[in-house]
Amino acid sequence: MAILTLLQAVNEGLKTAMRDDSNVLVFGEDVGPKGGVFLATEGLTSEFGEERCFDTPLSEDGIVGAAIGMAMNGLRPVAEIQFQDFIFPAFDQIVSEAAKLRYRSGGQYTAPMVIRTPYGGGIRGGLYHSQSGEAYFCHTPGLKVVTPSTPHDAKGLLIAAIQDPDPVLFLEPKALYRSVKGEVPEGSYTVDLSTTRTVREGDAVTVFCYGAMVPVCEKAAEQAEESGISVEVIDLRTLYPLDEQGVLAAAKKTGRVVTVHEAPRFCGYAAEISAIIAERAIEYMEAPVTRVTGFDTPFPNTLEHHYLPDHRRVLDAIERVHAF
């Protein structure tokens, strides 16, 4: 099996899906001959031609709007939004249109499409190249929200998202694009869009995380292990719809829960995890359900390493809930 970076795995996923289905198109800003600002679409135009991988005008609203029209008329568009921070002009198209089309037409019209976008911090991108907007989109029935943390999952989840009959927002943790490598199978395979992944097993504390926070939590878990705390790490990977049963089972297993994300805390994704556990597993809890998140501030530039949860902050939370 090939050892690929997460970025190469995304590229492989796109190529595989395009080879398997001529209805799959890739487009967005600078995704053509340049191959995208991160090179996720490198080589697509040369392999598949300009009709299947092409640059669009600089308009997120237009990219997503046009993708919806293509999807309702038989194509399988994969639209790239260059940075998740720039997705908001398309918010109306995603939330009011793609996510509601099946419902409002009773299934007459649907939007099977993928919006890929790099999200999160770690590249000194400041306010507008670092945000994690998953909570906005996980509040949107009709939309699926997926984020991989390994090359294997990046390819398998992406192919599954492209084959999915419903619109999928595919959040790529840009901090992991080149920093994570792993084995990636050749050819086509899918990773189910309704399951979590157990990163490591443990029986004292459960840590829920996703995207770029997964390796951070793994490192924290390894350090906790050295001081005798056995930590289970769960990669949520499909954020919406969530595998709630998987989350509840993992929470009940240890009774001590930490949820980690980069996004601000208030109404953040961890709030939903906390609420699900509070409503349905409170009797299993041995310690306060705890969050480690970005601060409730805009995303800073120079001091981003203080903003982003790191293994120290996660370890600190693990130790607190363990000692409670």
Next chain:
Amino acid sequence: MSDYELRTVLDSSGGAGDHDSGLSDAELMHCYRSMLMVRAFDDTAMKLQRSGRIGFSIPNRGIEATQVGAASALRTTDWIFPSYRDFGMALYHGVSATDMMHNMFGNALDASKGRQMPVHFSFEEPIHFVSISSPIGTHIPQGVGAAHAMKLRGEDSVALISFGDGGTSSLGFHSGLNFAGVWKSPAVFLCQNNGYAISMPTEKQTASDGFAVKGEAYGIPAILVDGNDLLAVRQATAEGVARARAGDGPTLIEAKTFRMGGHSTSDDPSKYVPKELLDEWEEKDPVPRFEAYLASKGLWVEGDRETLYSGCMAEVKEAADLAQATPLPSLETIFSDVYEEVPQHIRSQGEEAYDLLRRKGDAGGGGGEFPL
């Protein structure tokens, strides 16, 4: 003054010179009856709303020739991305008053299963009349996307994308026309300049001289046409459609017309539309203008309108009665069609809703076991 000369075919007495509409006598009469159907549907919907049988409607009066004229230039393999004031496009292509009334009543046979407000139609047959959403202009780039799919597959179909003067201020107008210009999409943009966006007159909507001129900046040829002249709208649309089918790209049409009713049944236009303006446009009513043309061809005599209109009213009334007698959607339709498959958390919420019904009684509809 605008560089765009207002195109007309029909003079005020119905004369059309040597214009060839390309329509047979039967097709001309179908156009005429379609306009009367819109009027009958409007009149019926207003009564239904005033008597509390439906919650809302959108008057089309004054715009009928634009709707029907444009629709008449399409084939049923083309796609319509309609605004919410395009009843005539659906009716012209054979969508039944009954199917439209199912939506007005939000019943179990409504395509949307009662999930949308009235007038938010969705039809796949006999023509793609794409599901309408309330946000303005969002459908414009979508229509361009659908048109791009037609082009990539080598079809000669066209997307007709219809919106009002207010829609030209939306984000979607800019992105949609910009993309279509660059992609040379087989799209026809129909801007129905009907004078007002709810209460906003066009002079407060834009500082440009009308809307046709806006095509230039996108590299899109434009036509300014008299929207109360069915044959002129048909001709302009047919020209745009022909360009699109030939692979020559999109066209912008500004149809200058006037909304003779309120924005909706909830609106009182007397608060903002000057009476003189209404009187002026009443003189330009598209229906008598087309009747004069039909008369000149020996297809119409005094009294025909009343006869045909009463037939339309009977058809619409029967549709309304049928729709009213149709059961409401069952409770599970809240939970279906969010995704192709019902996810576990939505299933659980559905089960909770049914469980509450069993324990606390029916809140008005539904009952039984959650079936999904």
